[in-house]
């Protein structure tokens with residue numbers, strides 16, 4: 001039995017506790033309350049004084065791309081489609097080993113107080129590093145092929161990569177699930193094979209105006225992008241519906257799917273996602289940096305969607321610190337309840353990734369903790385966590 005004492009404890013699924021005590025037994029939360037009361041119940045417990053600040057459940061970054069970490073600062077930006085083009089070219093051109101940057105990014109994520117991640121990967125070449133980390137990870141093994149004739153080959157290559165790393169459960173803390181990149185970069189044929197196999201488990205969806213336009217009318221910036229890349233001749237009948245409706249038509253929407261971004265989705269799209277039990281993961285800094293629009297957070301909440309938070313990759317954001325996205329969300333949506341915003345970064349992300357025992361400090365949950373040092377006179381711990389000034393760090397339980 002170990003007892004943690006902190007200026008504040010924010011349990012996420014209950015009110016904050018000033019001068020809080022948290023008893024942890026066998027790595028799980030045993031009791032939470034005012035320190036004196038918790039200490040009286042467990043007089044023999046070893047006490048760890050954390051001091052002024054906020055003790056909380058560790059953060060859940062539900063959408064990142066660790067394997068793009070070596071591209072930090074190397075993609076100039078511009079509009080979304082030109083950013084994608086630069087990303088593809090830079091990855092193809094770059095001959096250096098990306099793994100040292102990926103390993104450093106994993107360590108930075110751990111040190112930011114994050115305890116679980118949804119990590120999108122095309123290559124699966126950092127599974128060992130994840131397995132050696134304290135993170136719990138769902139790796140979304142992302143497939144991408146616009147030419148329908150490449151669908152079977154893409155799937156075959158994915159199977160080879162998966163078996164090379166030890167299958168879908170290569171380590172107790174790592175699971176790998178098949179994923180698709182996006183409605184306008186994955187052929188209907190590849191979606192079909194993924195759906196037939198029970199996937200995809202993740203997808204970028206309704207991220208940019210170019211994506212919506214291409215699916216509605218078959219033209220615009222994405223059409224030009226495909227032509228530049230020698231894919232202009234691939235036969236594609238535009239479905240003439242929104243990306244969300246198109247995915248519904250292909251049978252992609254189902255419970256367990258995590259749809260990233262959805263900034264261009266309207267309220268009917270969001271209702272459709274909710275009706276199919278899809279969870280969304282929003283990445284506000286990435287959306288801002290790529291100029292694709294603002295997250296329709298109020299509408300997502302009002303239609304009852306489960307909303308998670310992600311950083312996206314170092315190719316589009318400055319850091320993998322989830323609190324920076326939380327702070328931006330709080331600035332963009334001051335009217336949304338602070339407790340709800342914090343849940344998006346913790347408990348709701350954990351549920352979206354399939355980790356119901358993370359993300360809150362309810363009794364029996366895994367004590368995967370983070371502590372943000374703060375001023376002694378801290379009056380509002382939630383406002384502090386949303387301010388951008390809080391820097392959560394991991395707490396060994």
Ligand SMILES: [Zn+2]
Nearest residue numbers: 120204260312
């Ligand atoms: Zn992404």
